[in-house]
Amino acid sequence: MAQIFAYILHSNGVLDDSALELLAAAKKIDDSAEVTAIVTGKGIDDVCSKAAESFKSVWKIDNEALSYPNAEVVRKALLSLLPADSIVLLPHDTFGMDLGPGLSVKLDSAFAADVVDFEGVEGNTLKTIRQEFTGQVNTHVHCDISAGAVINVRPGVFQAAEGQAGEVVDKSGELGDLSVKRKFIEVQEAEAGEVDITKSDVLVSIGRGIEDEDNLEMAFELAEAMGADVSCSRPIVDAKWLEKARQVGTSGKTVKPKVYMAMGISGSFQHMGGVKGNPFIVAVNKNPKAPIFQVADVGVEADILEFIPELTEKVKEL
Amino acid sequence: MEILVCVKRVPDTAENEIEINSEGNDIERDDLVYSVNEWDNYAVEEAIQMVDKHGGSVTVVTVGDEESEEVLRREMAMGAESGLLLTDDAFEGSDGKGIAAILKAAVDKGNYDLIMTGAQADEGYAQVGGMLAAMLDYPYASLVNMIEVGDGKLKVGREIEGGNMEVNEIELPCVLSIQTGINEPRYVGIRGIRKVASVDIPTLGASDLGLDAGSVGEGAARVKRIDYFVPEMGEGAEMLEGSTEEIIDKLIELLKSKGGIK
Numbered sequence: 362m363a364q365i366f367a368y369i370l371h372s373n374g375v376l377d378d379s380a381l382e383l384l385a386a387a388k389k390i391d392d393s394a395e396v397t398a399i400v401t402g403k404g405i406d407d408v409c410s411k412a413a414e415s416f417k418s419v420w421k422i423d424n425e426a427l428s429y430p431n432a433e434v435v436r437k438a439l440l441s442l443l444p445a446d447s448i449v450l451l452p453h454d455t456f457g458m459d460l461g462p463g464l465s466v467k468l469d470s471a472f473a474a475d476v477v478d479f480e481g482v483e484g485n486t487l488k489t490i491r492q493e494f495t496g497q498v499n500t501h502v503h504c505d506i507s508a509g510a511v512i513n514v515r516p517g518v519f520q521a522a523e524g525q526a527g528e529v530v531d532k533s534g535e536l537g538d539l540s541v542k543r544k545f546i547e548v549q550e551a552e553a554g555e556v557d558i559t560k561s562d563v564l565v566s567i568g569r570g571i572e573d574e575d576n577l578e579m580a581f582e583l584a585e586a587m588g589a590d591v592s593c594s595r596p597i598v599d600a601k602w603l604e605k606a607r608q609v610g611t612s613g614k615t616v617k618p619k620v621y622m623a624m625g626i627s628g629s630f631q632h633m634g635g636v637k638g639n640p641f642i643v644a645v646n647k648n649p650k651a652p653i654f655q656v657a658d659v660g661v662e663a664d665i666l667e668f669i670p671e672l673t674e675k676v677k678e679l
Numbered sequence: 680m681e682i683l684v685c686v687k688r689v690p691d692t693a694e695n696e697i698e699i700n701s702e703g704n705d706i707e708r709d710d711l712v713y714s715v716n717e718w719d720n721y722a723v724e725e726a727i728q729m730v731d732k733h734g735g736s737v738t739v740v741t742v743g744d745e746e747s748e749e750v751l752r753r754e755m756a757m758g759a760e761s762g763l764l765l766t767d768d769a770f771e772g773s774d775g776k777g778i779a780a781i782l783k784a785a786v787d788k789g790n791y792d793l794i795m796t797g798a799q800a801d802e803g804y805a806q807v808g809g810m811l812a813a814m815l816d817y818p819y820a821s822l823v824n825m826i827e828v829g830d831g832k833l834k835v836g837r838e839i840e841g842g843n844m845e846v847n848e849i850e851l852p853c854v855l856s857i858q859t860g861i862n863e864p865r866y867v868g869i870r871g872i873r874k875v876a877s878v879d880i881p882t883l884g885a886s887d888l889g890l891d892a893g894s895v896g897e898g899a900a901r902v903k904r905i906d907y908f909v910p911e912m913g914e915g916a917e918m919l920e921g922s923t924e925e926i927i928d929k930l931i932e933l934l935k936s937k938g939g940i941k
Contacts, residue, residue, distance in 0.1 A: 431847070455845075459822070463812055465810070471902050472804075493907075498706060508901075541818065543847050544849075545847055599860035613842050659919060672930065
């Protein structure tokens, strides 16, 4: 069995949640695997020590050029250190999407992304499970790992594993050339909006099911009647019907309401990744197979364009 | 600036119920409407706007069968100057790397400053752009939601977690994968598509591209989808049944008890 590596994201000296999820994923691939954590950055001794509480081996790759995780630079660093046939696990987030595909080409290894589960290894075949069509169907995907693999693992699906303590190995001196043709400049913070949905107790959240910009009015009427705020999923912001500050999801805001009304929202993992704090979730969707019904507490199979006005009327009568 | 945009014909599944066929090897596709992948549409719009401002031309390319020609025409109706259909029986069953290798061969035959793809498509791998860049040894940036043209380089914004934007400077030629929301793709009517209905779209196969048929397609694929299946469902939501009035009464009681109605 090839060596398994997990790339560790971190910020401000804290390990990202994905770190111990990747450890769990590695154990699902091979229960006996001794997983090596890879930590890159500048001044990362504390992070490496933390990683060494759970990983048998931690590669410390400390270099000024890695002070921000620019995937192009990280790729070069990994290429100069990883043995052939490695299995590399990355989180399927905006960093993993940037790094994974190109890394697999340069390592000449197989690539699978957004993997939600593993069914072990048989010979040179790594058996994975993925989803397609925003989670409506699952697929078995087999990867030929005879030359290794890069696997992007969906964040949040594996329960953080408890590992065994190990030691930090400083690999910084073994780096080759790190020059790249893409330079990181800065991170621009998202602009604040007219409402702060991260502080709302009750959210009426609108998705594609609203169909038309003019129909948004009914969402605001329901929200007003309930004393709620209006939030939305990504397609509504892409269409410029609502401001970005109202978007819930991994690429939008993380909200922690008491009650979340998912109206015409299919419930992709990117969207639900922004709903925290275990709220009471009500889902209304005309597609009975929408993934949202798997995570909601209460569901109604209905067209929101008909359901919302009727609900609003009844709430107003209270 | 010469821009190549890679597009894909996909079923529109945003609001449709997906069923698996009886063999379990595909979804039921008969009733599905096909169009261009949503992300690709934003990429084409961005390319057209860049060329409007800075000159050059936009070419759209796809790997697919004859039916894929319709999505090329759709994007040409938006304003792409030319289309390129890469089609060959030998391409069937390609994994992401196979598709990227086919596209690389097409890029090598042209002279492009910038190559764009959608950030992802129906299968959710988000892989072809990054693979293509690595094969070409071009720099790459994914999930791009802002582009400013500079001298021999671009300033690009990447959408990262929390709605923040990571700003990078990237040298040309490069590959960018485009995130939805970067612009507002223009509407294409029947008349627009009619206008480009007779424009010739060149078709290239494996030998035209100088590709060894064994290097792409199912034989070369190291990543294979074995089947589709319906996941075992957990308990899921308690579905409220009855007349709309009854459902709403139940829902209001629940909302009151959970603090959802003030």
